[in-house]
Amino acid sequence: MASKRILSLDIFRGLTVILMILVNNPGSWSHIYPPLQHANWHGCTPTDLVFPFFLFIVGVSISFSMYNAKKEESKRPQLLKKAVWRGLKLIGIGLFISLFPFFDFSSLRIPGVLQRIGLVFIFATTIFLYSDIKNIIGILVLILISYWGMMTLIPIPGIGTPDLDDPNKVLSAYIDFKLMGNYLWSGSKTWDPEGLLTTLPAIATTLLGIIAGVLVKTLDKSIIVKRLIIIGACLTIAGAIWGVVFPINKSLWTSTYVLYTGGWAYITLGLCYYIFDVKNFNPKITLVPHAFGLNPMIAYVVAELGAKLMYIIPINGTSLKEYIYQIMMNIGWSNELGSFVFAISYVVILYIFVLILYRKKIVVKV
Template sequence: MNGPMPDASPASTAPDATPPASRRLISLDALRGFDMFWIIGGEGIAHAAAELTGWSVLVWLAGQMHHPEWHGFAFYDLIFPLFLFMAGVAMPFSFEKRLADGGTKQELVRHSIIRGLVLVLFGMIYNGLLEFNWPETRLASVLGRIGLAYMFAALIALHFGVRARAVWIAGILIGYWAALRFIPVPGFGAGDLSPGHTLTDWVDRQLVPGRLYQGDRDPEGLFGTIPAIATALAGNLTGTLLKSSRFSGYAKAVLMIAVGLVCLAAAWVWNFDFPINKNLWSSSFVLHCAGWSLIFLAIFYLVIDVWQFRKWAFFFIVIGSNSILIYMAQAFVDFEYTTEFFFGGALKHAGAYQALLGAIAFVFVEWLLLYLLYKKRIFLKV
């Protein structure tokens, strides 16, 4: 992905409270890696550790490693929108770099469109497009939503100022809520937010070809991509703040936390009328995830980019620097076989620790691949 490249240099002995606006956001790669860690095997480690120890904190964490069936929120729901939010954060830095290298606004527009469409294609390939089983192929995907939301958010960001982008976010969220509340759905009427009965589900059934994930609905469908644009735009505004030289690093972190708390409060209030729901990517869900994304980014930014305590984050930086590659690799590389090949013999003698050590070994194999690519400076960029 485009955006700040990682820097694993040792922590400075004199942290700079006001990082230069042009400095690469190492915290962004670290947070992206933290986010991806749960997808590539962190979830399995959490479950195995909870089952082995029975510790209440691990049992709670394992309980967060699932998506609610419909309304509600768990930590696992944050992974997808946090990634999209960070794509928006990287946007101003990427645009500035391309313009500094001699690019034009028209070239940025073209690049954003191409990047979005390539991610849509990657998502379809991930879901089995190359098997050529058209009626049964699921064309909606996580990468597809990221691509489309990023593309439209980028086009908005390139043509509108900060205040106008904020208005766009408000307009998208309110408009999406109004559409689901007041536009009648054939057979179900207006305002029915039951699974399969919503306007979002109906539009997807009409417009999305191939198989929908849940038969009559798809959590990564087309209509739900509209509020996802607001998620990317929220990240874009955050990136604009971080790129600014008007505020110190501390002030930026405090401001992100404050706005994050406001978003969480607004989501809690809106939840009473428009429930927090990842399947619908509801407006309250956008605010809720934006709130947590801001808080997580503020913490990572403060520790890594302001205080410059970086060595601890190297594990996550390696993952975050090649996030799309490791996501796609899971569809084509048999990491379970590789883990069994290298560690299967030892794991057979691990007794009660077999599941936990096996989950750790699985992540280690993936991380080792990423580390080798990192050392060779090989990164999959779109």
Template sequence: MQRGEWRHRHRRRPLQRHEERGGRRLRARAVGSPAVSARIKAPRYLSLDVLRGLTVALMIVVNTPGDWNHAYAQLLHAAWNGFTLTDWVFPTFLFAVGNALAFVLPGYAAKGRGAVLARIGKRSGLIFLLGFLLYWFPFMSPLSETRIPGVLQRIGLCFGLASLLLYFWGQRGGLWFCVAALLGYWALMTGYGDYTLAGNAGRQLDLWLLGEHHLYRGEGIAFDPEGLLGTLPATVNVIAGYFAGHLLVTRGHGRDTLVRLLAAGSVCIVLALCWNGVFPINKKLWTSSYVLLTVGLDLWLLSLLVWLIEVRGIRRGTYFFEVLGKNTLFIYLLSELAVILLQRLTVGGKDGYSWLYATLFQGWGSPQASSLLFAVAFMLMCWTVGWLMDRRGIYVKV
């Protein structure tokens, strides 16, 4: 967030916001104006750090069970249609990216258009590149067989698209994009295929543009749950996070803000459940009903965290998640790289990952409990690295 005073410029800014006057009348003002700048310099919300940290903690836990064959159902993705706790994690990460945009975008108004485009492009491209290199690591497989789409790749693309939309079109344009993306995606998925694994339009587009050797094969055939077409509805999760963050920045964390968050979340969930009948909730297809459901749940969760932390002042236990929330991207990358390295080691006739689980955790309670215990321990190992970084004031930003 920009600390200095932004100069007011007379030309019209691409990004605008609404300033309340007299409690009733709203009029558009350029973000770069001094009056708005004073409003934008809001304090850091601990609840947003906790939301990011909670999301990363869950992401690591669901990605690192000791035994994939013995994991609790809620810690696995739904087989196809349906919804589990695990299906909620990734869209919440995108929602948190949008929260951060609410603090970053106002500062863009004081920069030239070229500088803004360069900054957005650099960050989006770097996140995408890190994701691609992660899948290529340890750089022994041919590039012709390396997966191109992925988790970080989708984050990079969604961040870039959402940032550009909000910068040039403002909030109204962002809202219209959300409506068009959700309805348009439904139309494309219905008109150019079906909702099956083999026949969906997203898979057909990825096969045409990228080829089967660059796609995920964990479903038995070449199909990528982070494919290109699904980037459109996934961007809605980021923009929704921006709207929620912007509400906190401009209106504070009072009762009115919490009511708005809860009401918007309720509307999204009801619409999702109604839409589910014709466009099923499906994480792997990132359906429009899935977007609305996850946005609604995220709005509920955010309102709960704001109420507990900002309103009630409850801080006990928040530092644990704050540590993860301060180095989100680095800790996620660390967890993925650690798994890759362990799986390439051979210990006692097993890969290092399986050996650790069998030696230290297997047999502690039921198979599901042992598998979960390993995942929690793995997450705590990553947290320890984050804690050491926080103690030394090391924060890796992209």
């Protein structure tokens, strides 16, 4: 049985955080290599795997941290209380990042990455604590089918039949705008990729992670890899087939997106488990994702705050970010390569930060 902390999960988490920081911080948003961009609307690029991978890992971590404790029913209320408090802290940090550095509440974006993680963590933990594995699978299926029905069958007031090809003609956009008005993503102001209704299927992504965690926690080590990869392949194929009629879409977090990205998450975890926990392959280079994987939240928060500061700190009549980027571009790189090198450089700077925490054995928990 797998009972100890698994290296593969830390490596998987670290790689996901690295990619998240990388795609969020190009030198120029006008010059990005296609794989490092989100799909324009329908579809899925490698960048579109980042957020669901992180939620999947959250689910795996829930299984690992609470699997034994949940067996004692008397402990469940206390575990849930801690989970709710942790989720609320994540939401609070997300709102802080949104307001930083000017704290202008008129421009506040209520939804966000950490806000979604916080909500999903609370609901997914509740489901895990009070449901067995069969019920968790049933809830997962119910969410996917119900969400498909809501997004495709419910008429939208003032619009009528939903149109999944138009971000303003879907139920999720209508609900987000009605509840949060202008406090949405600045790129649209009428809908939000981390909105309220689309958080429902994001819970399903985390439940997939919980199920994977239970498998790793309870199955014999010899069959874990095979089981994860087979399940992952089935999920990916199912998502692609269903995607013909219910498009794979990150901003809508469609049920097909849950299956497709969840499948790739299973496959990735299976491969990582085989490499790092079965074959015990652990070269020095794995220190990079391992350091990020042990302190993912603080790495993400510092990255977001640092990026905002670079935009507002003035230097020679421009922002600090633009000033550094132009110096780098004077070397003679192509626009895309220069933008990519800037992002890599930012990851390296953050690696120094998390490496210091790693060396001092400091793990910052929310």
